[in-house]
Amino acid sequence: LIIIRHGEAIHNVAESQAKATATEAALKRGATAAAAKEQAEAARQEILNEPSFRDAFLSPKGQQQAARLRAMVEHRGLPDCPVYASPLSRCLQMASAVFPSRPIAAREQIREKRTGRPCDERREVAALAADFPKVELSE
Numbered sequence: 219l220i221i222i223r224h225g226e227a228i229h230n231v232a233e234s235q236a237k238a239t240a241t242e243a244a245l246k247r248g249a250t251a252a253a254a255k256e257q258a259e260a261a262r263q264e265i266l267n268e269p270s271f272r273d274a275f276l277s278p279k280g281q282q283q284a285a286r287l288r289a290m291v292e293h294r295g296l297p298d299c300p301v302y303a304s305p306l307s308r309c310l311q312m313a314s315a316v317f318p319s320r321p322i323a324a325r326e327q328i329r330e331k332r333t334g335r336p337c338d339e340r341r342e343v344a345a346l347a348a349d350f351p352k353v354e355l356s357e
Contacts, residue, residue, distance in 0.1 A: 220296060222287065224304075224312040225280030229271040229337040236261040272336035273307045280308065284315035291316055303353070304329035305340045310350045323354040 240261035244254035265271070276284065298320070303313035305324040313322045324346070330338055340346065343355050 220299070222312065222316065224276065224306070224308040225283035225287075226277045227274040227280055227308040227337070228277045229265060229268070229274040231277045231279070232265045232268070232271065233262045236265045266333075266335045266337055269336050272339055273341045274337045276308050276311045281311070281315065284312050287312075288316045288318070302328060305346060305355065306330065306338070307341065307346065307349065310346065310353055314350060314353065321354065322350075322352065324350075324356070326356075 237258040240258045241254045244257045245251075249257065301313055301317045301320045301322045302325050303309045303322055305326060306329055309329070310322070310324060329340070332338060343357055346353070346355055
């Protein structure tokens with residue numbers, strides 16, 4: 219059994235940037251470290267609720283992480299085994315990049331927890347099928 223997590227996604231980049239910006243602004247205003255941390259978390263939460271991050275894709279760094287993992291998998295010569303992935307786009311990107319010649323099946327049962335935030339909600343199956351034609355998808 220091989221378990222991998224997806225690489226960095228675009229909403230993760232935006233979270234980090236929002237936290238850094240909020241922390242810096244708070245500290246410049248003379249806020250305490252605790253207040254700055256609270257403001258950074260509020261900025262992070264705002265990013266997670268951004269509709270444009272629905273079913274976020276991998277960032278360029280996440281794509282590089284997938285390529286490095288693929289090289290590691292190829293080097294180690296892992297046994298041929300089924301590949302299952304969460305139906306979130308970042309997970310399907312990761313699985314497709316790491317295991318390009320293996321069949322991949324997307325399963326709701328193994329997706330990240332459903333938070334109700336756009337970044338954690340997958341797109342419709344038809345949209346996923348257009349982006350990931352080799353993946354077995356189900357409703």
